[in-house]
Structures are given as structure tokens and as C-alpha cells.
Amino acid sequence: MERYYTLAEGCPYASNSTSVQVRGGGGGLGLLQDTQLIETLAHFARERIPERVVHAKAAGAYGDFTVTNDCSDITSASFLNQVGKTTPVLLRISTVGPEAGSADTARDVHGWAMKLYTDEGNLDWVFNNTPVFFIRDPIKFPSLNRSHKRNPQTHLPDPNMFWDFHVGNPEGFHELLHLFSDRGTPASLRHMNAYSGHTYKFTTKDGSFKYVKIHIKTTLGIRNLTKEESTQLGGENPDFLIQDLFEAIEQGNYPVWNVYVQVMDPSQAEKYRWNIFDMTKVWPHEDFPLRKIGKLTMNRNPQNYFTDIEQAAFSPSTLVPGIAPSADPVLQARLFSYPDAARYRLGVNYQQLPTNAAKAPVYCPFQRDGLMNFSNNYGADPNYVGSSLQPTKFYQEVKGIGPSALSTLTEHEQWVGQVCSFQSHITDEDFVQPTALWEVLGKEPGHQERVFGNVAIHLRQVKSSRLRHAVYDLFSRIAPDLGAGVQKATEALVSS
Numbered sequence: 001m002e003r004y005y006t007l008a009e010g011c012p013y014a015s016n017s018t019s020v021q022v023r024g025g026g027g028g029l030g031l032l033q034d035t036q037l038i039e040t041l042a043h044f045a046r047e048r049i050p051e052r053v054v055h056a057k058a059a060g061a062y063g064d065f066t067v068t069n070d071c072s073d074i075t076s077a078s079f080l081n082q083v084g085k086t087t088p089v090l091l092r093i094s095t096v097g098p099e100a101g102s103a104d105t106a107r108d109v110h111g112w113a114m115k116l117y118t119d120e121g122n123l124d125w126v127f128n129n130t131p132v133f134f135i136r137d138p139i140k141f142p143s144l145n146r147s148h149k150r151n152p153q154t155h156l157p158d159p160n161m162f163w164d165f166h167v168g169n170p171e172g173f174h175e176l177l178h179l180f181s182d183r184g185t186p187a188s189l190r191h192m193n194a195y196s197g198h199t200y201k202f203t204t205k206d207g208s209f210k211y212v213k214i215h216i217k218t219t220l221g222i223r224n225l226t227k228e229e230s231t232q233l234g235g236e237n238p239d240f241l242i243q244d245l246f247e248a249i250e251q252g253n254y255p256v257w258n259v260y261v262q263v264m265d266p267s268q269a270e271k272y273r274w275n276i277f278d279m280t281k282v283w284p285h286e287d288f289p290l291r292k293i294g295k296l297t298m299n300r301n302p303q304n305y306f307t308d309i310e311q312a313a314f315s316p317s318t319l320v321p322g323i324a325p326s327a328d329p330v331l332q333a334r335l336f337s338y339p340d341a342a343r344y345r346l347g348v349n350y351q352q353l354p355t356n357a358a359k360a361p362v363y364c365p366f367q368r369d370g371l372m373n374f375s376n377n378y379g380a381d382p383n384y385v386g387s388s389l390q391p392t393k394f395y396q397e398v399k400g401i402g403p404s405a406l407s408t409l410t411e412h413e414q415w416v417g418q419v420c421s422f423q424s425h426i427t428d429e430d431f432v433q434p435t436a437l438w439e440v441l442g443k444e445p446g447h448q449e450r451v452f453g454n455v456a457i458h459l460r461q462v463k464s465s466r467l468r469h470a471v472y473d474l475f476s477r478i479a480p481d482l483g484a485g486v487q488k489a490t491e492a493l494v495s496s
């Protein structure tokens with residue numbers, strides 16, 4: 001049958017050329033009975049949903065994760081239990097601070113949110129393109145982001161606020177060095193890495209676990225923009241990165257990443273130089289080499305950006321058996337914050353939206369009703385857990401998993417409790433890894449000099465000389481030549 005337009009309830013939509021009016025005297029009065037006009041205006045005014053408070057601007061794509069190497073010795077995760085096993089994936093790559101309409105080539109950390117639709121439920125990897133973060137105490141997160149966003153009076157991005165926050169919270173200088181290196185302006189999302197940053201746990205069926213950090217590395221090589229290129233592209237094509245990814249996939253030029261883990265035994269964590277719950281630190285590869293587990297291929301563009309990408313909700317708390325959060329306080333806070341954000345942004349039944357719905361069977365009859373519930377709402381099933389009238393098993397009973405090896409776990413948990421008071425102290429140790437990063441940048445000709453200019457163009461806008469000098473002092477704690485180079489480049493611009 002030939003298709004024709006209808007209203008949302010199905011009534012044929014007559015035509016779009018005239019609204020129903022009482023005409024006379026050269027004008028026309030609208031009628032309440034013109035449902036077509038009222039519906040179209042009312043729906044238009046409600047088309048927008050709140051944009052994400054951070055990570056608003058993004059590209060998205062679908063693809064597959066495939067296991068390439070056996071890792072059943074460190075995790076019981078079903079999607080990882082067989083070489084060659086493939087899991088469908090949704091990926092959303094974002095900038096962090098600026099709004100949805102901003103230029104995606106602007107200098108920023110880039111978010112990497114991945115939903116793996118595994119056969120034991122969804123797993124979200126909500127990562128960044130940097131292996132460390134600005135803070136290690138989650139209570140600072142809203143202040144951090146407000147300082148990167150707009151001034152409450154001028155409504156302008158404000159470098160005074162930005163550097164004021166970071167001088168007051170110098171644990172972020174490791175991440176700042178990443179941000180103001182070339183890595184802060186990727187030339188393409190296909191040529192970019194991503195990192196869990198946080199320590200996670202890979203668990204096995206006997207209840208034992210390893211600590212892991214996850215690395216996703218492009219097979220295409222890293223490519224970055226200079227500040228001149230990123231500024232020019234920001235003006236000429238503010239959607240440059242989205243377009244690059246979309247067109248590459250459209251042309252069958254599918255980007256591929258390898259996925260690795262660094263693996264640490266809990267006993268090693270207790271003796272390690274760096275606190276493994278401190279997200280301003282990495283585990284150097286010479287201490288914990290990368291172990292390959294899989295590969296990721298992005299091979300399908302969204303059919304509809306709003307339903308596939310904008311309505312997607314990712315959370316570090318969306319986990320599957322075999323992967324668990326560590327005691328990193330920032331990660332712990334994130335486990336709460338993302339579902340909370342999704343309930344606000346998308347509504348309480350956001351898990352039912354097609355892009356968020358698990359492909360594995362879901363049976364959650366104790367979570368029902370609520371606004372915009374569009375499932376069958378579990379019909380007549382009991383709405384409380386453990387009914388004897390309609391008995392339902394738990395995962396352990398179905399899978400035959402025994403009690404955990406609790407003795408070692410308990411001892412380790414005591415250690416975990418003791419080491420979690422590290423957040424507010426800054427010591428010289430906090431500058432050791434940034435110094436190592438500075439030396440790595442030095443191996444690439446011109447990169448260190450570009451960092452001077454990248455910081456200077458931003459820091460020059462700070463009015464307070466005291467604040468600018470506090471920034472130079474902190475960069476000097478990483479490396480005297482870094483502090484001096486930033487100072488020289490910045491002050492030259494200030495006095496020009």
C-alpha cells in the first residue's frame with residue numbers, strides 16, 4: 001500500500017499548505033480544532049532534550065569487538081571467553097567542556113564511551129583519550145568542569161577561572177601536560193587512543209581477581225593537529241572530526257583499534273610505588289606491559305543520530321560478571337553519577353530506549369512502572385524478589401558458581417581501606433610521572449616547543465600576574481625548562 005502522512009495517532013494528515021482558519025477582513029483566525037497545526041507547533045517546541053552537562057558534542061558509530069587472545073585466566077567475562085568471539089558495540093566519542101554546537105577540533109580531552117552489547121548484559125567502557133585525569137577526589141569534579149566552562153557573568157570561556165582552579169589543585173598538572181601537548185587536538189578520531197584511566201578488576205569464578213587498566217590503541221597511528229590547524233578548522237568546519245569518522249565508515253574505510261590490558265596482582269598493588277587508586281598516575285609499561293585481548297572495528301554509521309547517539313546513556317556502573325570496579329574514589333563516584341544523569345536527561349526508563357536496551361535477556365520485574373514505560377511492564381509477574389508463587393533463580397544458582405575465595409579478599413580490603421586517604425596531599429611524587437611524559441614529548445622534534453605556544457595562547461588571557469607565575473612555578477616542578485619555556489612564550493604575548 002502506498003504510504004501517506006498521518007498525525008502521530010494515525011489520522012491522515014491532509015496537507016501542509018494551509019492551517020485551518022476563519023478568514024475575514026484580509027486576515028485569518030486559527031482554530032483550536034486544527035489539531036495538525038497545534039501538534040506540529042507543540043512537538044517542535046519540545047524537540048530538544050537537555051544536552052549532557054559535559055561531553056555534549058560527539059560523533060558516534062557502531063562496530064564489533066572481537067577476542068583475539070585468550071584471557072580466561074584473568075576474567076570469567078563471557079564475551080571474552082573464546083578467541084574469535086564477537087560482540088556488537090556502540091561508540092560515542094566526544095569533547096568534554098564546550099556545548100553541542102562547538103567546534104570539535106578545539107583543544108580538549110576527548111571522551112570515549114563504548115557500549116558492548118554482550119551475551120551477559122551490557123558493558124559500558126566510559127573512557128577518555130588520556131590515561132590520567134585532572135583530579136583524584138570526586139568532590140572536585142563539578143568545580144573542575146565549571147572552571148573549564150563559561151564565566152557566570154560574561155558567559156565567555158574564562159582562562160582566569162581555568163588556571164585558578166588548576167593552581168589550587170596541582171594534582172591535575174599531569175593531565176594538563178597531556179591536554180596542552182599535541183594530543184589535546186587529535187586530527188581524527190580514527191587516529192586516537194583511549195584509556196580506562198581507572199583501575200578496574202577482572203574477576204574469575206573462584207572469587208579471585210586481578211587489577212587491570214584497559215588501553216585501546218589505534219592501528220592507524222596517532223595523528224594530531226597543531227594549534228594553528230585546529231583553530232583554522234574550528235572556523236572552517238566545526239564538525240570536522242564527526243565528518244571524518246562518518247565519511248570514512250560510509251566509504252568502507254573502517255577504523256580498527258587493538259585492545260590491551262595491563263594486569264596487576266593485588267599483592268603487587270600493596271607494594272607498588274604508585275597508588276593504584278590515584279587516577280593522576282599511570283602504571284608505566286615497563287612495570288606492567290600491555291597484554292592484547294581483542295580488537296575493535298567500527299563499521300556502521302548511526303541510522304538516526306538522536307535515537308542512536310543522543311539517547312545513548314553510558315555508565316561505568318554498567319558492568320557484566322567478570323569485570324568489577326576498584327576502590328578508586330573517582331570511579332566510585334562515577335558509578336552513582338551517570339545513571340543519575342541519565343534519569344534526569346532521558347527519564348527513569350532510559351534503559352528501555354532502543355540504543356540502551358541489552359541484547360541479552362533482561363528480567364528485572366522489581367524495576368517497573370515510571371514515566372514513559374513502553375515495555376509490557378512484566379505483565380502479571382510478581383513485583384518483589386523471591387516470590388514462592390512464581391520462583392525465579394539467581395545467576396549463581398543457574399551458573400553453579402561457588403562461594404568466593406573470601407580470605408585473601410578480606411586481607412586485601414584492609415589494605416584498600418588504609419590507602420584511600422591519599423587524595424588531598426600533593427608531594428614531589430606527583431611530578432615524577434609528568435616529568436617522564438615531558439621527556440617522551442622531547443623525543444619528537446618540536447613537540448616541547450609547541451607545548452609552550454599551546455599553553456601561552458591560553459594563559460596569556462589570565463589577567464593576574466601572580467596567577468600566571470603560579471602556573472610557571474608548577475610547570476617548573478615538572479621540568480625547569482618547561483616552566484621557563486611557558487613563561488617566556490606567555491609573557492611575550494602578554495606584553496605584545
Ligand code: HEM
Nearest residue numbers: 052055092111112113126127128133138141197333337341
Ligand atoms: C568524579 C568524576 C566524574 C564525574 C562525576 C563524571 C560525570 C559525568 C556526567 C554527569 C556525564 C554526563 C552523562 C550524561 O548526561 O549522560 C559524564 C559524561 C562522560 N564522562 Fe564523566 N565524570 C567523571 C569523570 C570522568 C572520567 C575520569 C572519565 C574518563 C576516564 C569520564 C568520561 C566520560 C565520558 C566519555 C562521558 C560521555 C558519555 C557519553 O558519551 O554519553 N568522566 N561524566
